[in-house]
Amino acid sequence: MLRKNNLLLAAIFTVGTTMAVSAQQGQVNITQDEAIPVLLERKTEMVKDGVIGDRYRIQLFSGDNNEASKVIKEYRTLYPGWPSTIVFETPNYKVWVGNFRNSLEADRALLEIKKSFPAAFRFKPEKR
Structure with missing residues (x-):
């Protein structure tokens, strides 16, 4: 008698679980605004360009425009790998x-x- 009750409970449990699982299957449709991919791409470009996000820079020179132009020319010939401005x-x-x-x-x-520009230092620009 006890064995039949256990078997009956197991059968009911199995049928109930199967019904619950099949009742939860469905299809999800996601619709998004067309501007979202464009905005994500723009944000990625802004992070890469350093407009937003926490980034560090190195300052080589501070002074008049003519000297700054000379310094940036010299830098660009020595180190073309890092962007300068x-x-x-x-x-x-x-x-x-x-x-x-x-x-x-x-x-x-x-x-x-620092091998070529000994006065250079690292800093973190303020957010704009």
Whole structure:
């Protein structure tokens, strides 16, 4: 008698579980705005360009425009691998190098750059 009850309970449990599983199968349709892929691509470009996100840079020079132009030309001939730019922050023109993801990357580059530009230093620009 006890064995029949156990068998009956097991059968009911199996049938109930099978019904619950089959009741939860379905199809999901996701619709998204057409602008989302465009915005994600734009955000990726902005992070890569250093417009947003936490990035580190190296400053080579701060002073007048003519000297900044000379410094950036010299830098670009010696180190073409890292991007460089001249930034104007009143009253000086500054030569900034790189767009490093973390301080370790920036420090490694700084060791190399200091061989030619001993006054160079690493910094983290303020967010715009």
